[in-house]
Amino acid sequence: MSEFLEFVDVSKNYGAIKASDHVSLSVKQGEFFSLLGPSGCGKTTLLRMLAGFESPDSGRILLDGQDITDIPPYQRKVNTIFQNYALFPHLSLWDNIAFGLRVAKCSKKDIKERVEKMLALIQMEDQAWKKPDQISGGQKQRVAIARALVNQPRVLLLDEPLAALDLKLRQRMLIELDLIHDQAGITFLYVTHDQGEAMSLSDRIAVMRSGRVEQLGTPAQIYEAPRTSFVAAFIGDTNFFDGTVAEPVDQRAILRGMLPAVVDKDYSRLVIGDLPDLECFNDKQIKQGEHVFLSVRPEKLSISREEPERRPHVNMLRGTVEDVIYLGSQTKYWVRVGEYRISIVRQHTRFFLDEKPIKWGEEVWISWHADDGFMLEKYSEQDENLLRLPPEAVGETPVEPAPAPAAEEART
Amino acid sequence: MRPSRVPAIVTWAVLVFFYLPIVVLVAQSFNSSRFGGHWESTSLKWYIALMQRDDIWSALVNTLVIAASATLGAMILGTSAAFALHRYAGSRLQKVHYSVIYMPLVLPEILMGLSMLLFFVALKIQLGMFTIGLAHVTFCLSYVAMTVLARLQDFDYTIIEAAQDLGAGWWTTLWRVLIPMLAPGILAGGLLAFTLSIDDFVISFFVAGPGSTTLPIRIYSMIKYGAPPLINALSTILLVVTFACVTISQLLSRNKRAPGT
Numbered sequence: 001m002s003e004f005l006e007f008v009d010v011s012k013n014y015g016a017i018k019a020s021d022h023v024s025l026s027v028k029q030g031e032f033f034s035l036l037g038p039s040g041c042g043k044t045t046l047l048r049m050l051a052g053f054e055s056p057d058s059g060r061i062l063l064d065g066q067d068i069t070d071i072p073p074y075q076r077k078v079n080t081i082f083q084n085y086a087l088f089p090h091l092s093l094w095d096n097i098a099f100g101l102r103v104a105k106c107s108k109k110d111i112k113e114r115v116e117k118m119l120a121l122i123q124m125e126d127q128a129w130k131k132p133d134q135i136s137g138g139q140k141q142r143v144a145i146a147r148a149l150v151n152q153p154r155v156l157l158l159d160e161p162l163a164a165l166d167l168k169l170r171q172r173m174l175i176e177l178d179l180i181h182d183q184a185g186i187t188f189l190y191v192t193h194d195q196g197e198a199m200s201l202s203d204r205i206a207v208m209r210s211g212r213v214e215q216l217g218t219p220a221q222i223y224e225a226p227r228t229s230f231v232a233a234f235i236g237d238t239n240f241f242d243g244t245v246a247e248p249v250d251q252r253a254i255l256r257g258m259l260p261a262v263v264d265k266d267y268s269r270l271v272i273g274d275l276p277d278l279e280c281f282n283d284k285q286i287k288q289g290e291h292v293f294l295s296v297r298p299e300k301l302s303i304s305r306e307e308p309e310r311r312p313h314v315n316m317l318r319g320t321v322e323d324v325i326y327l328g329s330q331t332k333y334w335v336r337v338g339e340y341r342i343s344i345v346r347q348h349t350r351f352f353l354d355e356k357p358i359k360w361g362e363e364v365w366i367s368w369h370a371d372d373g374f375m376l377e378k379y380s381e382q383d384e385n386l387l388r389l390p391p392e393a394v395g396e397t398p399v400e401p402a403p404a405p406a407a408e409e410a411r412t
Numbered sequence: 413m414r415p416s417r418v419p420a421i422v423t424w425a426v427l428v429f430f431y432l433p434i435v436v437l438v439a440q441s442f443n444s445s446r447f448g449g450h451w452e453s454t455s456l457k458w459y460i461a462l463m464q465r466d467d468i469w470s471a472l473v474n475t476l477v478i479a480a481s482a483t484l485g486a487m488i489l490g491t492s493a494a495f496a497l498h499r500y501a502g503s504r505l506q507k508v509h510y511s512v513i514y515m516p517l518v519l520p521e522i523l524m525g526l527s528m529l530l531f532f533v534a535l536k537i538q539l540g541m542f543t544i545g546l547a548h549v550t551f552c553l554s555y556v557a558m559t560v561l562a563r564l565q566d567f568d569y570t571i572i573e574a575a576q577d578l579g580a581g582w583w584t585t586l587w588r589v590l591i592p593m594l595a596p597g598i599l600a601g602g603l604l605a606f607t608l609s610i611d612d613f614v615i616s617f618f619v620a621g622p623g624s625t626t627l628p629i630r631i632y633s634m635i636k637y638g639a640p641p642l643i644n645a646l647s648t649i650l651l652v653v654t655f656a657c658v659t660i661s662q663l664l665s666r667n668k669r670a671p672g673t
Binding site: 051052053072073074075078079080082084086087088089090099100103104147148151 | 568570571573574575576577578579580581584588589592593
């Protein structure tokens with residue numbers, strides 16, 4: 001299958017701000033593709049260029065092999081769902097949905113048939129003659145989806161469609177969007193700053209930063225193997241250790257006559273401030289002496305009262321529990337180790353009421369396998385500011401297993 | 413402590429000051445006496461006499477023709493002006509534009525009338541209905557622009573993008589989305605313009621030519637030759653029409669949030 005939708009070297013500047021900096025992306029037919037990033041990363045600009053509301057300074061946009069860069073928005077076979085829905089307030093829901101078909105001069109019979117099919121899909125047949133200001137936010141959202149889908153667009157563009165809804169409704173709409181995508185079989189291009197939404201819906205995600213695509217991949221690839229510390233911090237929670245790469249681990253192990261580890265893997269030792277040295281899998285062949293961030297996801301860490309058995313390539317740290325947050329399906333611990341405040345998430349697989357839970361102030365052991373950490377280049381000051389930006393909308397969606405991004409907490 | 417009575421007294425005094433003359437005028441229009449000094453009997457005789465005055469009727473027709481065309485012109489120009497003002501608010505050019513649109517609301521009418529007279533004479537345009545209509549458009553469009561601008565305050569431009577996104581070109585967007593959405597504002601402004609045009613005297617007086625006498629000018633000349641009871645009747649009718657227009661105009665601009673509309 002050839003590429004369905006392509007951005008080829010697309011650039012767009014607003015004055016000195018590079019909203020889109022030589023972006024090249026391709027989306028497959030039928031895919032649920034998300035553009036994810038903090039506000040001002042250029043994700044909305046890309047979407048608006050595809051819709052035709054903005055035109056790129058340079059580069060081309062191809063849809064199904066056709067160059068649509070210079071085609072006005074009303075001639076593009078794409079439809080948009082706007083953040084504030086943008087329903088026509090003077091028209092009934094029925095007429096809102098029929099708008100595109102009427103403009104396209106479809107026959108009356110055809111319009112009636114298709115609008116009613118859409119109303120059935122969104123389960124609002126009985127409210128067809130209401131005006132947009134008489135229905136709730138979630139219903140408006142569904143009408144907006146119907147109004148776009150009824151035109152059978154080649155691509156459906158969704159611009160932060162859930163941002164204006166409250167948490168409960170958002171979670172329900174997430175499921176509905178997923179269902180609609182499966183049923184309609186249309187390519188979805190989804191723009192969001194909410195990593196939870198992107199993770200749970202997308203086939204693939206492009207994480208954007210300052211007008212560039214930072215990483216492109218499936219949700220699992222992006223979560224489990226972030227290419228940069230920005231991605232690691234933005235997608236989900238992580239602990240960062242600020243360290244320097246020391247000599248490879250295997251050599252040391254062999255010299256001391258200890259158990260030789262799996263030799264084809266290459267582990268490096270990291271020197272981290274006043275902490276004991278840590279081991280990390282070094283697949284990127286980062287050289288000795290480099291400054292890096294060691295990133296470890298909270299759910300990859302084990303916490304225990306007793307000292308775990310020493311095994312090769314398992315890092316162990318001793319610390320004091322500073323905070324415990326019980327979340328039902330899991331518990332979150334904050335453990336102080338030297339200058340680091342490390343977050344640990346423990347899934348409750350089994351829970352015995354007589355088990356003595358780990359409490360605030362206890363001395364504990366933290367351990368993880370060297371394979372579960374990854375070394376990343378340090379992100380710049382500028383990115384740190386990006387990550388601290390408050391979320392654009394009502395709040396974050398805690399979608400498991402990736403709670404709200406909170407990168408800075410682990411580093412203080 | 414009892415609340416002070418002063419506010420109530422002042423309110424009544426103001427109301428009496430403003431509206432007593434009008435009440436007297438309306439009452440007198442039903443008085444059959446030739447002179448307003450004493451009450452003879454209640455009758456509609458002046459209204460009937462009014463029906464037979466052809467000069468008044470032709471003046472009324474002139475007034476209505478001018479008002480209708482001035483209103484139409486003002487609605488089109490005023491709406492376009494308001495749209496430009498709102499869409500590009502903040503640009504320096506639009507600040508100038510706003511002042512230009514706002515000016516006729518504060519400028520002394522006599523100044524406008526005089527300057528327009530000089531302008532028309534300089535261009536050697538025959539004074540008449542056409543010049544009165546043109547002059548009326550200039551001040552009416554300000555009122556339409558201001559009314560539409562008020563309605564545009566909570567207008568969401570993504571609506572326009574949504575229309576385009578759904579395949580509507582500029583023309584379709586204008587007719588199917590923009591005008592229907594702004595219609596209450598445009599109509600309210602239009603009605604305001606209509607009433608202003610109907611009772612405008614000063615500007616009309618300056619730019620009127622032979623055969624283009626409007627109702628206010630007619631009334632003025634009638635007063636000079638003394639026919640107060642007729643004028644009372646005519647004024648009462650004008651009052652009712654104006655009041656109706658203004659009421660509808662206000663209902664239209666207030667009603668925008670009412671459910672089910």
